[in-house]
Amino acid sequence: MSLNTLAQALVSGALLGCFYTLMALAFSMILGVTRALNLAHGDLIILGGYLGYWLWSGSGLHPLFLVPVAAAALLPLALVWHWLFHRLPEPRELSSLVLTFGLSLLLQNIMLALWRGEYRLIASESLTGSLSLGGLRLNQGRLIVAVAALLVVGGLFVGLTRTRWGRAIRATSLDRDAAALLGINVDEATRTTFILAFGLCGAAGVLFATLHYLYPAGGIELTLLAIVLTIWAGVGRLRSVLAAGILLGVIEALTLAWSGPRWRELVVALMLLGSLLARSGGLARGWSH
Amino acid sequence: MRRGAWIGIGLVAVMLLVLPPLTGFHPYYLYLVSTALLFGTVATSWNLLAYAGQISFGHAAFFGLGGYGAALASLAGSSPWLAILLGGAVGAVGAAGIGLASARLRGAYLALATLAYAEIWRGVAHNWTAVSGGGAGLIGIPPLPTLAWLPLDFTRGRAGGYYLSLAFLLLVIAVFWGILRSRLGLAFAAVREEEERAGLLGVHPLPWKILAFALSGFFSALAGGLYVHMVRVVEPDLIFSRYFSILPLVMATFGGLHTLLGPAAAALGLYLVSELLLHPYVPAFHQLPYALALIVVVLYLPGGLAGLFPSPRPSPPSPLSSPPVGERAGGGGRHGAA
Numbered sequence: 001m002s003l004n005t006l007a008q009a010l011v012s013g014a015l016l017g018c019f020y021t022l023m024a025l026a027f028s029m030i031l032g033v034t035r036a037l038n039l040a041h042g043d044l045i046i047l048g049g050y051l052g053y054w055l056w057s058g059s060g061l062h063p064l065f066l067v068p069v070a071a072a073a074l075l076p077l078a079l080v081w082h083w084l085f086h087r088l089p090e091p092r093e094l095s096s097l098v099l100t101f102g103l104s105l106l107l108q109n110i111m112l113a114l115w116r117g118e119y120r121l122i123a124s125e126s127l128t129g130s131l132s133l134g135g136l137r138l139n140q141g142r143l144i145v146a147v148a149a150l151l152v153v154g155g156l157f158v159g160l161t162r163t164r165w166g167r168a169i170r171a172t173s174l175d176r177d178a179a180a181l182l183g184i185n186v187d188e189a190t191r192t193t194f195i196l197a198f199g200l201c202g203a204a205g206v207l208f209a210t211l212h213y214l215y216p217a218g219g220i221e222l223t224l225l226a227i228v229l230t231i232w233a234g235v236g237r238l239r240s241v242l243a244a245g246i247l248l249g250v251i252e253a254l255t256l257a258w259s260g261p262r263w264r265e266l267v268v269a270l271m272l273l274g275s276l277l278a279r280s281g282g283l284a285r286g287w288s289h
Numbered sequence: 290m291r292r293g294a295w296i297g298i299g300l301v302a303v304m305l306l307v308l309p310p311l312t313g314f315h316p317y318y319l320y321l322v323s324t325a326l327l328f329g330t331v332a333t334s335w336n337l338l339a340y341a342g343q344i345s346f347g348h349a350a351f352f353g354l355g356g357y358g359a360a361l362a363s364l365a366g367s368s369p370w371l372a373i374l375l376g377g378a379v380g381a382v383g384a385a386g387i388g389l390a391s392a393r394l395r396g397a398y399l400a401l402a403t404l405a406y407a408e409i410w411r412g413v414a415h416n417w418t419a420v421s422g423g424g425a426g427l428i429g430i431p432p433l434p435t436l437a438w439l440p441l442d443f444t445r446g447r448a449g450g451y452y453l454s455l456a457f458l459l460l461v462i463a464v465f466w467g468i469l470r471s472r473l474g475l476a477f478a479a480v481r482e483e484e485e486r487a488g489l490l491g492v493h494p495l496p497w498k499i500l501a502f503a504l505s506g507f508f509s510a511l512a513g514g515l516y517v518h519m520v521r522v523v524e525p526d527l528i529f530s531r532y533f534s535i536l537p538l539v540m541a542t543f544g545g546l547h548t549l550l551g552p553a554a555a556a557l558g559l560y561l562v563s564e565l566l567l568h569p570y571v572p573a574f575h576q577l578p579y580a581l582a583l584i585v586v587v588l589y590l591p592g593g594l595a596g597l598f599p600s601p602r603p604s605p606p607s608p609l610s611s612p613p614v615g616e617r618a619g620g621g622g623r624h625g626a627a
Contacts, residue, residue, distance in 0.1 A: 037397060087588045093397030094344060095587050098542065101346065101535055102583030105576060113573030220531065224408065227401060266412025272405040276398055277390060 004136075009253040011136055015146040017249025019211065021242045022149040023204045023222060024229035025156065026197035032173030032235040033193040036085050036096030042222030043107040044198065048074055048205020049214045050111055053120045063122050063210050064148060071202035078198035082191055104219065111216040119213040122206070145207045152203055156196070157238050165192050173235065221265055224272050231275040299550070306455055310448035319447040321564050322557075323519060326454040327512040329556035331533065332540035333461045334508035336552045337468065339541060341501035342481030343388070344396070347403030348509050349533035350387070350410045355380040355510025356517040356528040357414065357421060360430050363518065369433050373514035380510020381503040383410075388502030392495050395484075407534055414525035426524030433518050450519040457515065458553060461508040466549055477501060509537075536560075536579060543582040545592055555582075 027041045038044075048070045055066050084103075088095045124141075131138045160166035168189040171179040180186045208214070208222070229248060233240035248271075255267050306326075310319060335348055359376030363369050391402040414421040421427070433449040468474045479487035480494045480501075487494055513533075517523045536559075537552075544555030559578055567575035 037401075084584070084588070089587070089591060091396055094400065097346065097397050097400050098344075098538065099583060099587045102539065102580040102587075105535055106580035109574060109576050109580075217531075220408070224405065262416055263412070266409060266416060269405045269408035269412055273390075273402055273409060276394060276402045276405070 005257055006254075008136055009257040010250055012139060012142060013250035013253025014246045015138075015142045015249070016211075016252065017246030018146040018149040018153070018242075019204070019207055019245075020225060020229060020248050021245030022153055022200060022207070024226040024233075024241055024245060025153065025238070026200035026204070027223075027226035028230045028233070028235050028241060029169070029173070029193050029197045029200075030085075031230060033169060033176075033190050034085050034088075034096075035092045036088060037093055037100065037227070038081070039097055039100035039223055040104040040107055040219070041100075041201065041226050042219030042224075043104045043111075044074060044077065044201040044219075045205040045208055045222050046214055046216065046219045047107055047111060048202035049122075049209035050115055050120065050205070051202070052206030052209050053122055053214065054115075056122050056124070063124050063206060064144070067148065067203045067206045070206045071199035074198040074202040074205075075195060078194040079191075081198070082194040085194075086190075104223075108216045108219065115214075115216065117216055119215050120209065121213045122209045124210065141210055145211060148207060149204075152200070153238070153242065156200070160238065165189070169193050169196075221268055224268050228268070228272050228275055231272075231279060303455075303459070307452075310451050316447045318565075319451050320519065321561065323447065323451045323454045324516075325557045325560040325564075326451075326458045327516055328536055328540060328560050329553035330454065330457045330461050330512040331509045332537040332544070332552035332556045333458070333465060334505040334512075335537035336541040336544075336546065336548075337461070337465050337508075338501050338505035340465075340468075340474070340481065340547050341477035341498060342484070343498060343501060344400050344538075345403045345505070345534070346400040346538065347387070347405075347407035347534050348505075348537050349529050349531060350403070350407035351380040351384050351506040351509040352513035352516070352533040353407070353410055353414070353525075353529035354383040354506075355513030356523050357427075358510065359514030360427050360517045360523040361420070363430050364427060369431060369518050373511060373518065376514030376517075377507045377511040380513065381507035384506020384509075385499050385503040388499045389495075392498065404534065407529060407531070411525050411529035414529060421525065422523075424525060426522055426527070428522050430517055430521045430523065432521060447519075450515060453515055454512070457508070457511055462549065462553060464504070464508070469549065473497075473500075539579045539583050542586045 023045060027038060030036060030038050030041075051073050052063065052066045052070045055061070055069060056063055081103075084099060085096065088099065130140055131143065160170055165188075168179070168184050168186075169192060171182070171184050172186045172189040172193075176186055179189070212218075225248065229241060229244045232244040232247070251271075252264065252267070255263055306322075309322060314322075331348055331352060335345060338345055355373075355376035357376075358379030359369075359372040362372035362375045367375070387403060387406045391399050394402050414426075415424050417423075433453065435445060435449065468477065476487075476492050476497045479490070479492045480497050484494045513528065517528065520527075536556075540556040540559055541552035543559065544551030544553070559582060563575050563578050567577070
């Protein structure tokens with residue numbers, strides 16, 4: 001592999017990593033606040049992508065305008081998930097996995113019914129060009145997605161660290177009982193978390209649809225990626241998630257450069273199993289220590 | 290209900306299940322009921338593993354390993370009967386492998402590991418083209434042969450697969466029944482209820498866990514091996530499909546975790562309702578019952594359908610409804626964190 005190919009893979013992987021960060025944050029926020037694992041996470045993103053595709057093909061608007069629309073469109077589902085997760089029996093991690101395994105199946109079926117399982121891509125002309133930068137060719141679409149993802153992540157970072165509701169979410173995530181004792185309205189913080197997380201899923205879906213073909217069963221891979229990132233970064237650490245996201249993007253780009261796209265899914269699953277075994281299920285560390 | 294009544298109901302059910310091929314069922318319906326029986330087999334073997342406290346999200350791995358093992362053996366010229374048995378052995382080894390590798394994982398983290406394991410095998414089957422045929426899979430798997438020493442009606446056409454899947458279901462139920470009544474069942478229950486205390490009492494959890502994985506993998510893989518001889522093709526996305534992970538979990542929890550007959554009954558009921566009643570009319574939503582059944586069980590019916598019938602003995606607490614002692618505050622991931 002030439003040096004140029006390597007640099008190319010590093011840059012495009014880092015750009016992809018920004019998107020992965022956006023995608024994983026929603027998963028880790030819900031995990032932090034509710035101690036529940038949402039296996040339907042990737043399916044929600046694909047659903048957001050399909051909504052974006054549907055609006056884009058109907059209206060011809062620039063995909064970036066559709067990001068907030070798709071984010072808003074998933075909000076009713078946020079309330080459904082909140083209602084369901086509120087009733088989860090102990091042990092919550094396991095029962096949430098079982099419940100959301102079923103919800104993931106349900107979402108896949110609905111998408112299959114609505115969009116007939118065809119592969120869809122938001123192939124907007126404004127995203128297909130490429131820029132040349134010091135010998136490297138940057139895919140314009142990937143660059144725009146990365147910038148949009150970074151803007152959303154940055155906005156979330158400011159919101160979570162500087163505002164009242166953001167602090168309430170972080171406190172609830174850290175220790176729910178202590179937060180409640182200190183007079184924080186943990187129920188409201190939980191609801192806000194679901195609304196934010198589902199908005200992130202919708203936004204990530206539209207961005208994903210400009211990068212990759214959508215198909216109804218494609219969600220599981222995104223879910224596994226989100227879990228891998230959460231294991232690597234811990235729950236509720238925004239900057240670590242960004243670092244882990246970029247690392248994952250680079251690893252993926254290097255895998256692609258070395259061996260082609262066929263190995264992608266296998267590498268994701270291997271990384272998940274390896275990370276789980278290496279940390280003995282350390283997903284929980286963010287809130288139990 | 291009294292024990293005799295249960296035995297009577299069971300015998301009537303078995304006799305009813307023996308009839309269809311003899312009474313000239315349409316081959317398609319015969320195939321549907323056979324598939325339901327295979328799902329019953331996988332659901333019961335899933336339940337056997339859950340009885341030892343291990344919740345799997347990856348039975349598609351075992352089912353698919355059995356399918357590929359049996360298909361490869363059959364294509365290499367072995368008799369289908371032997372091939373299915375070999376597939377079972379492959380599945381048992383594969384299941385014992387993930388059981389050993391994930392020895393330190395519990396609860397949700399073990400579930401995630403098994404989910405990843407099934408995806409890994411799907412990826413391997415996609416990429417190891419020389420052996421698995423890649424994404425296109427393997428075709429030309431021979432059908433089950435007819436047997437000269439049996440009346441032709443028992444092995445002709447779809448009947449052979451039907452009776453073999455019924456036999457597998459009865460076999461796994463009998464094995465589970467035996468386990469429930471033996472010291473092995475006590476060991477499994479001890480591992481499930483309190484792993485550390487079981488260790489102190491001299492029951493080392495790991496060998497029992499691996500044995501539970503191997504047994505569960507073996508029966509799931511038998512079902513997989515038979516399945517590929519019924520559909521006569523094997524493809525990664527068909528045989529390592531997540532449905533073979535999700536459906537056994539749904540059926541076993543809906544029918545009643547740790548119960549002997551609940552998973553098989555729920556498998557037959559849910560699968561046939563989905564395929565016979567919903568698929569012809571609302572094809573897009575025919576899998577709705579599985580998702581709804583899971584939601585109902587997790588939120589409202591911790592014991593599954595079996596929880597509706599009061600049992601004479603107190604049933605063991607389900608891992609989905611009762612918090613393990615001492616883990617309520619810390620969560621399952623804390624144990625074994627280095």
